[in-house]
Amino acid sequence: MTEDEFSIELSEPELTPGTYTFVIKNEGAVGHNLVIDGPGVSKAQTPLIRSGRTETVTVTLREGTYDVWCSIGNHRDQGMELTLSIGGAATPTPMTSPTGGDDGSY
Ligand SMILES: [Cu+2]
Numbered sequence: 284m285t286e287d288e289f290s291i292e293l294s295e296p297e298l299t300p301g302t303y304t305f306v307i308k309n310e311g312a313v314g315h316n317l318v319i320d321g322p323g324v325s326k327a328q329t330p331l332i333r334s335g336r337t338e339t340v341t342v343t344l345r346e347g348t349y350d351v352w353c354s355i356g357n358h359r360d361q362g363m364e365l366t367l368s369i370g371g372a373a374t375p376t377p378m379t380s381p382t383g384g385d386d387g388s389y
Contacts, residue, residue, distance in 0.1 A: 286332070287311035289361035291351060298369050304341040309334055314355060315363065321349030328354065346371045 284307045285292045307317045309332040316338075318328040322345045329338040346369050353363035 284308070284317070285310050286315045286317065286353060286363065288313065289353075289358050289363045291317070291353065291363050291365050293351075293365065293367070298344060298367065300345050300369055300371070302341065302343045304339050305329075306337060306339050307332060308337045315353045315358065316355055317351065318354045319349055319351050319367070321345075321367070322347040324349065331355070344369045 284294055284305050286307060286309050288311045305317065305319075307315075307329055309315050312334050314331045314333050316329050316331050317340060318326055319340065319342050320326045324342045324344070327340050327342045329340045332338045344367075349367040349369065351365050351367050352359040
């Protein structure tokens with residue numbers, strides 16, 4: 284995952300339930316952080332990530348939707364946020380999605 288002014292980029296757009304250690308590199312010029320909030324996760328966050336540095340946060344994700352953002356200053360309002368959808372199926376096959384999961388951005 285990378286951050287800069289003012290965006291958050293996810294290297295793996297599709298995740299399944301499990302425990303993850305997100306490694307976030309700050310490629311911007313000012314400090315950022317990363318906060319994750321959703322089912323079973325109450326605002327887990329990294330320390331302040333200084334410019335050029337990398338920090339990590341470990342969370343256990345369930346099926347559902349998580350909000351991910353930077354809580355420094357007003358960065359969230361400036362676009363440093365995204366929604367993480369955790370699917371239930373572990374198969375990478377894009378052809379069938381019988382559960383009707385709400386991941387539809389194709
Ligand atoms: Cu930020």
